[in-house]
Amino acid sequence: MGEECWGNEIEKGLVRRKMFPSFHLLFIALSLAQLQTATSSPESKNVIPYVGNIPCSKLYEFIKPLLKGYEYFPGVGFYKFYSGGTNYFSKAKKVCESDGAHLAIPNSYAEANALHTIYSRFPDTHRFAFIGFHDQSSEGKYVTIFGDPLYKTGYSKWSSGEPNQYGGNEDCGSIHRNGGLNDIPCEVSAVKIPFFCEHKALQWIF
Ligand SMILES: [Ca+2]
Ligand SMILES: [Ca+2]
Numbered sequence: 001m002g003e004e005c006w007g008n009e010i011e012k013g014l015v016r017r018k019m020f021p022s023f024h025l026l027f028i029a030l031s032l033a034q035l036q037t038a039t040s041s042p043e044s045k046n047v048i049p050y051v052g053n054i055p056c057s058k059l060y061e062f063i064k065p066l067l068k069g070y071e072y073f074p075g076v077g078f079y080k081f082y083s084g085g086t087n088y089f090s091k092a093k094k095v096c097e098s099d100g101a102h103l104a105i106p107n108s109y110a111e112a113n114a115l116h117t118i119y120s121r122f123p124d125t126h127r128f129a130f131i132g133f134h135d136q137s138s139e140g141k142y143v144t145i146f147g148d149p150l151y152k153t154g155y156s157k158w159s160s161g162e163p164n165q166y167g168g169n170e171d172c173g174s175i176h177r178n179g180g181l182n183d184i185p186c187e188v189s190a191v192k193i194p195f196f197c198e199h200k201a202l203q204w205i206f
Pocket of ligand 1 (some may be wrong): 012052139140165169171172183
């Protein structure tokens with residue numbers, strides 16, 4: 001981890017507390033509290049770190065066990081790939097929510113690339129993974145799970161030939177392992193579809 005930690009306030013690997021240190025502490029406390037609501041293990045409770053002049057890598061190591069397998073991409077975000085997948089978009093959405101996260105929504109090429117990086121470690125999984133957009137309300141009008149138009153997210157690069165509403169039944173969002181977007185059925189009975197969750201809780205720290 002390192003130089004990207006804590007925005008531009010990192011110097012020589014140390015978190016600087018020049019500005020609003022109490023705000024920093026408050027935000028960390030709030031974020032950890034938010035994480036703990038999604039974490040059931042008792043040993044992770046009541047742990048508020050002292051953040052004065054500790055290396056970001058140490059801070060990350062401290063927080064890592066609370067992230068439930070979410071991987072940190074410096075300056076980009078926290079992601080988890082459920083390679084085992086599910087047959088249902090709605091189930092994938094719920095699993096992310098139970099982590100205190102949400103189905104991933106790439107907002108940049110950097111973010112799409114983070115997903116691609118993770119995906120490349122799982123060559124045997126299905127080539128498409130559920131992510132957080134759909135056109136269930138109005139055919140062809142792709143929106144995120146939060147209702148924002150897909151074209152406003154900052155990343156709307158479709159896979160070649162997509163979206164194609166194949167079989168008249170493709171109303172949920174996915175990403176190809178190569179990084180392109182694709183419309184896919186919301187229920188896929190023949191095969192489990194892996195999915196990406198994205199965790200926002202601690203992104204502001206790093
Ligand atoms: Ca559709
Ligand atoms: Ca499609």
